[in-house]
Amino acid sequence: MPLIEQYDRAADPEDHLETFKALMYLQGPSNAIMCRAYPSTLKGSARQWFSHLKPQSLASFIDLGRAFLANFMSTRIHKKTATNLLAIRQQTGESTREFLTRFNREALEVRDLDPMVTFQALSSGIRDRKLKEFLIMEEPTNMYDLYSWCEKHINLAEVLAAEQQKESRSERKGQERKEQPINGNKLMENREQ
Incomplete structure (x- = not known):
């Protein structure tokens, strides 16, 4: 898997998720592989959040992405309009x-x-x-x-x-x-x- 900077609440979670998806989609992985690979891009409190998710509580990578963004929304960099x-x-x-x-x-x-x-x-x-x-x-x-x-x-x-x-x-x-x-x-x- 290509390397991306690990997310630790200091960056924009939406940007981190989109970067991960863009890099992974180039590889053509399955939904399950994306779910297994995503925690390797997290560190600190973000990794702890992931480790506390209930097993099989999310059905897809889309669900994982939504849960990630919902949890770390407060650190999101607000886009200009x-x-x-x-x-x-x-x-x-x-x-x-x-x-x-x-x-x-x-x-x-x-x-x-x-x-x-x-x-x-x-x-x-x-x-x-x-x-x-x-x-x-x-x-x-x-x-x-x-x-x-x-x-x-x-x-x-x-x-x-x-x-x-x-x-x-x-x-x-x-x-x-x-x-x-x-x-x-x-x-x-x-x-x-």
Whole structure:
């Protein structure tokens, strides 16, 4: 059997059970083998819980999985919903790139996320007016296009901001040169040499 981290109440029980099932289904085992193999993925209080089950009290691995989840439900990591995603807003001072990274991290935690909800949540959470207008006008047809357009816009905005910063520095240097008092004597001395 492939190795998975043993469950000891510190992790998400649902994730542990799903990982076990995914690994076992690759092997094609019977229901009985899955029931016999599962305790090897438990340790500590989780193993004690299993050892206190009455013999033949569960008819299948499905029953074992349900009993496991029911017992360890309090340690379950609560999954985010689409509502959580709709509440995400780009914060003042947060770049569009930082917001998109944070948004993606949150979106990955939402189970069965509808692409239209993702689009709505992302476009309503963005503060960048030009990007928001572009997304509304163009209406990407899939998530790949949505993220590609956002990435292109972010890259363009960063290049333009860098160019503007460079121009501002050049203008300030030119302004500083104009504002420096000219000492007539030194200027004349330099010309004579």
